Amino acid sequence: xxxxxxxxxxxxxxxxxxxxxxxxxxxxxxxxxxxxxxxxxxxxxxxxxxxxxxxxxxxxxxxxxxxxxxxxxxxxxxxxxxxxxxxxxxxxxxxxxxxxxxxxxxxxxxxxxxxxxxxxxxxxxxxxxxxxxxxxxxxxxxxxxxxxxxxxxxxxxxxxxxxxxxxxxxxxxxxxxxxxxxxxxxxxxxxxxxxxxxxxxxxxxxxxxxxxxxxxxxxxxxxxxxxxxxxxxxxxxxxxxxxxxxxxxxxxxxxxxxxxxxxxxxxxxxxxxxxxxxxxxxxxxxxxxxxxxxxxxxxxxxxxxxxxxxxxxxxxxxxxxxxxxxxxxxxxxxxxxxxxxxxxxxxxxxxxxxxxxxxxxxxxxxxxxxxxxxxxxxxxxxxxxxxxxxxxxxxxxxxxxxxxxxxxxx
Amino acid sequence: xxxxxxxxxxxxxxxxxxxxxxxxxxxxxxxxxxxxxxxxxxxxxxxxxxxxxxxxxxxxxxxxxxxxxxxxxxxxxxxxxxxxxxxxxxxxxxxxxxxxxxxxxxxxxxxxxxxxxxxxxxxxxxxxxxxxxxxxxxxxxxxxxxxxxxxxxxxxxxxxxxxxxxxxxxxxxxxxxxxxxxxxxxxxxxxxxxxxxxxxxxxxxxxxxxxxxxxxxxxxxxxxxxxxxxxxxxxxxxxxxxxxxxxxxxxxxxxxxxx
Numbered sequence: 001x002x003x004x005x006x007x008x009x010x011x012x013x014x015x016x017x018x019x020x021x022x023x024x025x026x027x028x029x030x031x032x033x034x035x036x037x038x039x040x041x042x043x044x045x046x047x048x049x050x051x052x053x054x055x056x057x058x059x060x061x062x063x064x065x066x067x068x069x070x071x072x073x074x075x076x077x078x079x080x081x082x083x084x085x086x087x088x089x090x091x092x093x094x095x096x097x098x099x100x101x102x103x104x105x106x107x108x109x110x111x112x113x114x115x116x117x118x119x120x121x122x123x124x125x126x127x128x129x130x131x132x133x134x135x136x137x138x139x140x141x142x143x144x145x146x147x148x149x150x151x152x153x154x155x156x157x158x159x160x161x162x163x164x165x166x167x168x169x170x171x172x173x174x175x176x177x178x179x180x181x182x183x184x185x186x187x188x189x190x191x192x193x194x195x196x197x198x199x200x201x202x203x204x205x206x207x208x209x210x211x212x213x214x215x216x217x218x219x220x221x222x223x224x225x226x227x228x229x230x231x232x233x234x235x236x237x238x239x240x241x242x243x244x245x246x247x248x249x250x251x252x253x254x255x256x257x258x259x260x261x262x263x264x265x266x267x268x269x270x271x272x273x274x275x276x277x278x279x280x281x282x283x284x285x286x287x288x289x290x291x292x293x294x295x296x297x298x299x300x301x302x303x304x305x306x307x308x309x310x311x312x313x314x315x316x317x318x319x320x321x322x323x324x325x326x327x328x329x330x331x332x333x334x335x336x337x338x339x340x341x342x343x344x345x346x347x348x349x350x351x352x353x354x355x356x357x358x359x360x361x362x363x364x365x366x367x368x369x370x371x372x373x374x375x376x377x378x379x380x381x382x383x384x385x386x387x388x389x390x391x392x393x394x395x396x397x398x399x400x401x402x403x404x405x406x407x408x409x410x
Numbered sequence: 411x412x413x414x415x416x417x418x419x420x421x422x423x424x425x426x427x428x429x430x431x432x433x434x435x436x437x438x439x440x441x442x443x444x445x446x447x448x449x450x451x452x453x454x455x456x457x458x459x460x461x462x463x464x465x466x467x468x469x470x471x472x473x474x475x476x477x478x479x480x481x482x483x484x485x486x487x488x489x490x491x492x493x494x495x496x497x498x499x500x501x502x503x504x505x506x507x508x509x510x511x512x513x514x515x516x517x518x519x520x521x522x523x524x525x526x527x528x529x530x531x532x533x534x535x536x537x538x539x540x541x542x543x544x545x546x547x548x549x550x551x552x553x554x555x556x557x558x559x560x561x562x563x564x565x566x567x568x569x570x571x572x573x574x575x576x577x578x579x580x581x582x583x584x585x586x587x588x589x590x591x592x593x594x595x596x597x598x599x600x601x602x603x604x605x606x607x608x609x610x611x612x613x614x615x616x617x618x619x620x621x622x623x624x625x626x627x628x629x630x631x632x633x634x635x636x637x638x639x640x641x642x643x644x645x646x647x648x649x650x651x652x653x654x655x656x657x658x659x660x661x662x663x664x665x666x667x668x669x
Contacts, residue, residue, distance in 0.1 A: 265592075266592065267502050267592050267593070268500070269498075269499055293499075295498065295499070295501075329592070335594055336592050336593065337592075337593045337594055337596075338591075338592050338593045339593050340593075340596060356427070357427050357497075358499055389594070391596070391597055408596075409597075410596045410597070
């Protein structure tokens with residue numbers, strides 16, 4: 001690919017998804033009944049809801065399904081596939097709008113997803129669901145508002161909800177947790193703002209709300225959650241109706257906020273924690289990926305950050321520059337490793353790290369595509385990443401570039 | 411034997427980031443490096459089995475020895491030294507080492523009658539209590555944790571290695587242990603492992619799932635040919651038990667086992 005920067009990575013294909021190449025934070029793979037590998041992708045915003053791409057041959061991906069959102073004041077952003085079920089997050093632009101919540105689809109026939117239920121989390125102060133995690137076929141772990149939750153600060157509206165979908169036609173909430181002090185009526189005082197921002201953008205930084213909640217079958221009694229400016233939390237969810245804090249770690253302040261993902265490496269007693277870059281032109285630099293010693297889960301100790309390319313080279317190239325999503329070792333047809341970490345870093349592309357020595361994470365490969373045509377910024381903004389069990393890497397551009405499939409010589 | 415002369419298997423083990431550089435450093439520091447050091451092993455055909463009582467894998471200063479009274483304390487010391495060879499984040503390898511030594515100790519209790527009979531046959535009355543059947547624990551095969559095995563044909567100083575979770579050498583076969591867990595091998599890791607399997611007939615791969623039932627066989631094999639127990643700190647001359655301790659002999663090549 002002309003203009004790409006590559007080290008030990010090879011681009012296999014790029015597909016702009018029928019001209020709707022803005023990809024959100026949802027990529028999840030289904031092995032269909034006929035053995036095809038279908039990558040389901042949530043779009044970053046309207047008008048598209050989600051796309052299904054046959055990536056059985058990653059060199060020739062084929063869009064086999066693409067759906068529309070009900071209106072343009074909403075986005076899906078996040079989805080997860082478990083077997084032949086898919087859960088899709090719906091987040092609206094303005095609190096009170098609908099539909100806000102989670103729609104569950106039967107995707108047995110990938111070309112024609114069939115809606116089987118909708119879990120409504122709309123409300124006067126709710127924007128619905130931003131992100132969800134669904135890997136066990138039983139529970140969805142979501143970042144959402146709800147009709148009965150009135151946040152003290154409008155941007156603190158999405159909290160941790162556990163939704164029972166053992167009967168996927170009747171999803172219902174079984175537990176919730178929110179950062180103490182963020183709900184009206186809480187005894188705890190409201191948290192001190194890390195970097196106060198104007199109120200016009202509800203999606204922006206300056207928020208104590210949930211982003212990701214990761215729960216793995218190996219530790220079904222633990223939720224690892226990124227609570228944006230509130231930092232990283234380990235929750236005991238052995239009683240789902242009453243999640244309890246085991247421990248937390250928060251580098252904000254002095255760091256500029258937005259804990260995004262907390263991924264445990266359970267066989268090594270480590271956590272990988274990312275802070276999402278949410279402002280262009282390095283306005284919120286540095287947004288780092290952290291390595292946390294969690295051998296004693298009640299005492300989380302930061303031991304390293306992942307190396308980043310020079311801010312003087314990337315900070316002002318256009319768009320965002322810094323950490324964001326990582327491949328989350330989810331169950332399913334997914335590459336799982338506690339020694340190799342795959343991440344996307346907006347205009348710094350896709351980067352792969354060897355963390356055998358967690359005190360010194362080492363970058364071993366990278367790929368930066370050129371800025372795609374039609375993007376609102378001059379650089380590629382790599383936004384989401386998934387690696388399948390063949391080692392094929394899938395990554396999406398936030399604004400226009402669509403799906404990139406790659407392989408790494410590692 | 412130096413680390414580079416005629417070896418069929420070069421191994422760097424322990425807390426290692428760059429095995430090639432580590433091996434080069436060892437060779438530069440001491441061209442006559444012993445076959446077994448606290449972080450390396452060079453195996454040739456006919457090398458004696460590596461056991462907990464083998465000389466070289468740990469340093470055991472005299473002042474430490476004087477503070478270790480009895481089999482229990484010494485075995486505990488061996489456990490700690492083995493654990494210290496592994497990164498604090500290699501929880502699976504640490505669990506494997508603990509489990510292996512637990513199995514060894516259990517196996518020794520299980521075989522107590524037979525082991526005491528070996529001691530008696532060697533002319534040492536059991537009533538003396540020295541050695542005891544428990545001392546056979548030191549005859550257990552030594553696991554080299556987090557072992558990087560140099561691929562055969564590599565004569566450049568170890569540019570290519572394949573990592574395994576532990577390696578045993580019983581005098582005939584090297585058993586490379588892979589603990590199946592949450593990490594899939596990368597493509598290059600898988601290729602290197604395939605090369606090892608294809609090119610090294612004296613290496614067998616043991617893939618262990620939880621629970622690690624395959625360990626018992628290694629522990630049992632450790633004891634089959636041990637005529638007498640030797641703790642790693644005792645100085646014993648080969649001729650003291652001439653003809654009786656060939657497989658259990660220390661590997662220092664000096665004719666004596668010393669710490």
